Amino acid sequence: MVAESTVRVRFAPSPTGRPHLGNMRTALFNWLFARSRGGAFVLRIEDTDQTRRIEGAVEAIYESLRWLGLDWDEGPDVGGPYGPYIQSERLPLYQEWARYLVAHDKAYYCYCSSERLEQMRAEQLTRGVPPRYDRRCRNLTAEERRALEAQGIQPVIRFKTPLSGRTEYTDLLLGKRQVRNATLDDFILLKSDGFPTYHLANIVDDHFMRITHVMRADEWLPSLPRHILLYKAFGWEPPAFIHLPLIVNKERKKLSKRDGDMELDWYRRQGYLPEAVANFLALMGWTPGTGTELMTLDEMVQSFSLERLSRSPAVFDMERLAWFNRQHLKRRPLSEVAALCRPYLQEAFGVETAWRPDCGFPDPEAWLSALVEAVYEEIACLSEIPGAVRFLFEDIVMELEAQQVLAEPAAGVVLAEFDQRLRRLADLHPASVQQMLADLRGALKASHGLAGRQVMFPLRAALTGRLHGPQLHLIIALLGRERCLERVARVRNVLAERR
Ligand code: GLU
Numbered sequence: 001m002v003a004e005s006t007v008r009v010r011f012a013p014s015p016t017g018r019p020h021l022g023n024m025r026t027a028l029f030n031w032l033f034a035r036s037r038g039g040a041f042v043l044r045i046e047d048t049d050q051t052r053r054i055e056g057a058v059e060a061i062y063e064s065l066r067w068l069g070l071d072w073d074e075g076p077d078v079g080g081p082y083g084p085y086i087q088s089e090r091l092p093l094y095q096e097w098a099r100y101l102v103a104h105d106k107a108y109y110c111y112c113s114s115e116r117l118e119q120m121r122a123e124q125l126t127r128g129v130p131p132r133y134d135r136r137c138r139n140l141t142a143e144e145r146r147a148l149e150a151q152g153i154q155p156v157i158r159f160k161t162p163l164s165g166r167t168e169y170t171d172l173l174l175g176k177r178q179v180r181n182a183t184l185d186d187f188i189l190l191k192s193d194g195f196p197t198y199h200l201a202n203i204v205d206d207h208f209m210r211i212t213h214v215m216r217a218d219e220w221l222p223s224l225p226r227h228i229l230l231y232k233a234f235g236w237e238p239p240a241f242i243h244l245p246l247i248v249n250k251e252r253k254k255l256s257k258r259d260g261d262m263e264l265d266w267y268r269r270q271g272y273l274p275e276a277v278a279n280f281l282a283l284m285g286w287t288p289g290t291g292t293e294l295m296t297l298d299e300m301v302q303s304f305s306l307e308r309l310s311r312s313p314a315v316f317d318m319e320r321l322a323w324f325n326r327q328h329l330k331r332r333p334l335s336e337v338a339a340l341c342r343p344y345l346q347e348a349f350g351v352e353t354a355w356r357p358d359c360g361f362p363d364p365e366a367w368l369s370a371l372v373e374a375v376y377e378e379i380a381c382l383s384e385i386p387g388a389v390r391f392l393f394e395d396i397v398m399e400l401e402a403q404q405v406l407a408e409p410a411a412g413v414v415l416a417e418f419d420q421r422l423r424r425l426a427d428l429h430p431a432s433v434q435q436m437l438a439d440l441r442g443a444l445k446a447s448h449g450l451a452g453r454q455v456m457f458p459l460r461a462a463l464t465g466r467l468h469g470p471q472l473h474l475i476i477a478l479l480g481r482e483r484c485l486e487r488v489a490r491v492r493n494v495l496a497e498r499r
Pocket of ligand 1: 012013014046202215216217220
């Protein structure tokens with residue numbers, strides 16, 4: 001058994017694209033496990049498939065981890081005792097261990113051309129059998145090998161999978177399983193260009209980096225028997241394996257683009273907070289069992305345990321993410337959220353603030369904070385802010401239902417009375433405005449028998465062009481006296497013309 005203090009886990013992404021939510025969930029679970037056990041979280045870049053390598057992908061991995069708040073103890077940029085941590089810098093090691101397996105009769109050189117393999121594959125597919133290498137080179141004599149080498153063919157090294165028997169493998173979540181070895185392939189360990197395949201590099205690295213627990217996506221489970229066979233062939237003790245549950249959509253089907261974007265960057269750009277994304281990801285496959293789901297990273301570290309990982313597929317639900325985001329937005333100081341909103345407002349309106357000296361807030365900072373507070377409930381992420389506050393920055397466009405409300409006979413009276421009271425109001429502090437509106441409602445009920453909504457709807461319509469949105473007193477305090485009077489006057493003119 002591994003001692004508590006020696007937990008070592010790794011996150012081993014391939015730099016083949018933009019980091020997506022699935023990768024980040026794997027990283028997060030490994031990080032949480034390491035941090036909750038006082039262990040080490042290792043970052044290893046698995047770039048053995050050079051054809052799929054993408055420029056800037058490694059940097060994107062660093063950035064994404066940092067954005068989520070996940071730090072690593074060892075990795076390409078920070079070093080560590082078991083480096084290098086980029087597989088393309090460890091080629092001699094893989095070559096040495098591939099040759100070791102050949103020398104111990106656990107692997108062999110294969111000289112088959114890619115044309116032959118391709119043809120074989122095509123034939124197998126037409127026959128409806130799973131494509132698999134026919135093991136032609138498995139039993140070459142020394143002489144045959146020499147002849148092939150004399151032709152200058154660069155061989156690959158293949159694993160000599162046992163032809164009979166079974167391989168047992170254990171996943172901490174799924175328990176013990178086994179496969180018949182006859183169903184497995186003589187998979188490639190080392191390619192002819194000297195690069196290892198994923199299987200070889202992954203096992204050699206996990207061994208030499210002293211990884212104690214491998215936690216990774218469910219899609220790697222089918223590789224596990226091969227990995228176990230490799231550990232056996234090397235005579236090494238395998239780590240513990242945990243395959244995280246699949247992520248599915250609300251209909252329990254495979255995720256598609258329609259269920260939401262999968263790139264982490266998209267969420268970042270849309271203005272989801274990192275702590276909300278982390279919280280959301282952590283609960284895809286894990287339950288804290290503390291009665292609360294809303295957690296910071298620190299709180300998750302406190303309650304993380306492998307025992308509470310789930311076996312059933314994790315459901316990806318954007319509404320849930322929106323909920324987490326709203327909750328985490330509320331947990332942040334208002335001034336901070338306001339600062340985060342600025343770029344979105346700037347981009348949408350060319351300015352960050354529409355503060356006026358005659359509004360209810362002493363300066364643009366206070367105005368922005370009030371704006372954020374006013375629309376919290378309406379938005380899922382910060383990029384939705386401009387849409388929710390457009391009426392503060394631009395001339396309003398009257399929605400149809402707002403026009404209908406203003407066409408009612410009471411509207412003219414309401415707007416006239418509001419105009420009078422707003423002019424007389426000493427200041428537009430939200431509390432003062434709220435009091436003024438209460439008085440206005442009282443007065444119009446007494447004089448004209450108007451119900452509350454008959455007063456509030458025309459005002460809302462005239463000031464914002466809509467019937468929903470932030471509370472009316474906040475709208476007025478945010479707009480400022482002049483803008484409110486102008487908007488009301490404009491509507492009153494239209495009403496007057498109609499008469
Ligand atoms: N490089 C693999 C990936 O991109 C790592 C799988 C594993 O953790 O073993 O997911």
